[in-house]
Amino acid sequence: MKLNSIGLDADKAEQISSDLNVLLANFQRYYQNLRGIHWNIKGKRFFDLHIKFEELYNDANMKVDMIAERVLTLGGVPFHTFEDYNDNSTVPVGKNVTKDEDAIHLIVDSLKELLLIERKILNTSDEAQDEGTNSMMSDFISEQEKTVWMMKAWLAEDI
Template identity: 75%
Template sequence: MTINSIGLDTQKTKALALDLNNLLANFQIYYQNLRGIHWNIKGKRFFDLHVKFEELYTDANLKIDAIAERLLTLGETPLHTFEDYTKNAQVPVGKNISQDEKAVTLIVDSLFELLKIERSILAKSDAANDEGTNAMMSDFITEQEKTVWMMKAWLSETV
């Protein structure tokens, strides 16, 4: 077994890096969706949603940076081209969405995909004894579950 500079099995961290890069690609699409709905939202709820979408894309941008830095900490290279992002993402792409309910539904659907990926990474990082990635995924999951609850409440749906 080969150990990297932070004491983790390099085979396990290489496998985790593939999943983290997949998460990074999905977050980049999610981020761009948020920018698009922030710019294009219309209607009576414009002021509230415009601010909320900015809050969400600012948070997504911070998470993107954290994921990329975690990849570097593990000794791997983060994806960094739009081609890589679109090729690897499962998050739905939102185009020309200006209606409030469609925008919020896109967020809920995107978070659903991100949560699936994060839970998978959490299980693998636990098995690799990678507390840094574990903590990051736990934090992301906790925040995003709350966001899903709030968005579904806004849509007047049950959780």
């Protein structure tokens, strides 16, 4: 087994880096969706939601950077083109979303996709003893699960 410069199995680190790039692409789409609903939301809940969506897109922007830096740490090259993002994303595209409930559903649906990818990476990174990636995924998952719960509560829907 060949180890990389941070002591991980090089082949496993390459696979994790590849999976993180898929997560990166999906986070970029999620981020752009959040920007769009932040800009375009209308209605009586505008002020509250406008602020909340800004909070969420700032958080997503930080996570994009964290993911890209982790890809680099593992020896990979982070995706950085819209073509890469579109070709590797499963997060739904939110185009011209202006209604509050539609916006919240878009967030929940997007987070569901992110959580599926993160859980896959969590399992892979655990098997590779990659604590750096594992810790990041654990943090992302717990934060996003809470956000889903809050969004579902706002919608008055069961989790």
